[in-house]
Amino acid sequence: MLLHLVRRTAVLLASLAVSSALVFGFMVLLPGDPARVALGVNASEEAVGRLRTEFGLDRPIVEQYVSWVSGLLRLDLGRSYVSQVEIAPQILDRLQVTLWLVGCAMVLAVVVAVPVGTLMALHHRRVSGLVLSAVAQVGVAVPAFLAGILLITVFAVRLGWLPANGWTPPNEDPVQFLRQLVLPVLSLGLVQGAVLTRYVRSSVLDVQREDYIRTARAKGLGPFRALWRHGFRNAAIPVVTVLALQLSTLLIGAVVVERVFVIPGLGSLLLDQVSNRDLVFVQDIVMLLVLAVLLVNFVVDVLYVVIDPRLRVGRP
Template identity: 70%
Template sequence: MLFQLTRRLLILLASLAVASVLVFGFMAVLPGDPAQVALGVNATPELLARTRHEFGLDRPLVVRYLDWIGGLLTGDFGRSYVTGERIGPSLVDRYGVTLWLVGAGMLVAVLIAVPAGVLAAVRHRRISGAVISGLSQLGVAVPGFLAGIVLVQVFAVSLGLVPSGGWTPPVVDPVEFLLGLILPALSLGLVQGAVLTRYVRSAVLDVLREDYIRTARAKGLTPFRALLRHGLRNAAVPVVTVLGLQLTTLLVGAVVVERVFVIPGLGSLLLDAVGNRDLLVVQDVVMVLVLTVLLVNFLVDVLYAVLNPRLRQVG
């Protein structure tokens, strides 16, 4: 098990190194001059040269890359090309907001998908199972932003039960925070829950066909009780993998949902930075998102091995 963890950790570090080179290289070859963007079209050549020197844009690419990586490792994300303010504090605050949103969306997806998927599998030959499968297929076709708009219209505008947008930190007002999180979390979670329901149904159906489930049923257990006692652990193995993959989709979906609900998360920061051509902010945000996805994949690999002991023996 220790060897497996070490190997996966080395893969994580290597992936981070490659990703950092790709992110930096992509930003470096983009057309445009950050100094020109910061100063405007009427800036003099002398002022442009001085600003490029202050930004470090006149140094070789290798030196700039090493300075950037060294700053990330020490918690220094640099200064914005547009505002001149430090990027780190804003990025940390926005990252926390996005984590709340993505975590709540994932919780909604799991709370929907696990019971619905299990029920659809256990009753796959009945009308109720077919209805659940049909609703999950319909949910997959609904974009997250459209779900958000519909939810706002129904629950915020028509019924007035929850806020239509905005963000209240949990330390300021926990109740207002939870109320403001409901609709964005549902917008993310309903669509992902529909996707995950199909995977849960498929995994449970595979387990129900196993010999040990047939033996348990031969002893008098119903399909649901046999699954609950003997099969859920094995059914969880492929579902955990899908959950890790869905995090990427949730992060992408959060970019749009944050715009719909006016939430100051990483998605909003990224879109604002792209619009202002604040390339260092874009570079830092993308790298943080890459790190998040790779860390989740690492944790999923570890959890996969915990749920499936046979994988611990694989070299």
Template identity: 75%
Template sequence: MIVRLVKRIAVLLVSLVVSSVLVFAFMAVLPGDPARVALGTSASETAVAQLREQFGLDRPFVAQYLSWVHGLVTFDPGTSYISHTEIGPQLADRLQVTLWLVGAGMVLACILAVPMGILMAVRHRRPSGLILSALSQAGVAVPAFLAGILLITVFAVGLGWLPANGWTPPAQDPVLFLKQLVLPVLSLGMVQGAVLTRYIRSAVLDVLREDYLRTARAKGLRPMRALVRHGLRNAAVPVVTVLALQLATLLVGAVVIERVFVIPGLGSLLLDSVSNRDLIVVQDVVMIIAMAVLLVNFLVDTIYLMIDPRLRGGSS
């Protein structure tokens, strides 16, 4: 198991390096001069050259890349080309907001999907199972941003129970923070929960057809007890893979949801920076998202080793 874990850490590190090179290279080949964009088209060549030198844009590609990576590793990503403010504090504040949104959305998705998926599988030939299956299909068909707009229309505009948008830090006003978190989390969690429900249903159905579960029932265990004791752990292996994909989807979906609910997260920062052509901020945000996806995949591989003993031996 230790050897496998070391291999996965090595793969993670290589993936991070490759991702950083691709992100930096993609931003470097985009048309336009960041210094010219920051100063405007009427700026003199001398002023543009001075700003390029100030931000290190006149250095070779490799030197710029190494300086950027060093800034990320030391948590000092530099200064914005447009606002001339430190990027680090912005990223820390925005990342905290996005983590609240994505984390709560994933928890809600699991709370909804696990019992519903199991119930749909156990009762797949009964009316209740068919009704739940139809509801999950409808949830899969609804985009997160549309779910957000519908929730705002009903609960914020129509009933007036919850605020339609905005963000308040939890330390400043915990009650208002929770109220503002409800609708965006529901928008993300319900849609992703509907998708996850379909995979859990499929995984549990596969387990229900296994011989060892039939044997457990033949020995006197009730179907649900047999499933809980002997089946859910095996059903969890493919579901963990889907959870990793769902987390990546939630990160992307949060970009849109943050716009719908006017939430100052990483997604909003990314879109604002793209509009302002603040490429260094765009570069940093994209790399943070890539790092988050790669880290999630690494954690999933590690969880595999914990829930599936067959993966702990051998050389692969």
């Protein structure tokens, strides 16, 4: 177990190193001069040169990369080219908003997918199972932003039960915070839950065909008890893999949903800085998202060993 953890940590660090080089390289290859973009087209060459020197844009590429990475390691994300304010506090404020949205949406997706997917598998030859499968298929086909628009139309515009947009920090007004969180979480969580439901159904069906489940049923256990006592751990392994992919999808989907509901999260900040061509800001946000995805994959890989003890023996 310890050896596996060390190896996965080494893979994580190597992946982060390669990812940082790729992110930095892509930003360098983008056309345009960040200093001229920040000062405007009418800025003098002297002013542009001073700003390039101030931000180190006149230094060799390798030196700029090393300086950027060392800043990341010190949690010093630098200053914006456009507004010239510190980047780290702004990203931290927006990250808290996105974490609330993505975290609640993932919890909702799991809460919906696990029982519904299990019922679909246990009743896959009944009308109820077919109906649930059809509903889940419709959910898979609906993009999160469209689900958000439909929810706004029904619950905010027509019924007036919930606000259509906005964001209130939980420490200022917990009730308003929850009311504003409901619709964006539903739009993200239900769509991702529909996708996850299909994988839960497939995984449970595969486990039900195993000999140990047939043996448990032959000893008198009902379908659900046999699955609960002997099959859920094995069924959870592929589902955990999909959860990692789903979380990455949620982070991407949150960019659009934050725009639909006018939520000041990390996705909205990323789109704003892309439109401003503030490359160092975009660079830091993209690297943060890459780090989040790699950390999720790292945690999932460790969870494999925790869920299935057989993997602890002889695992490379």
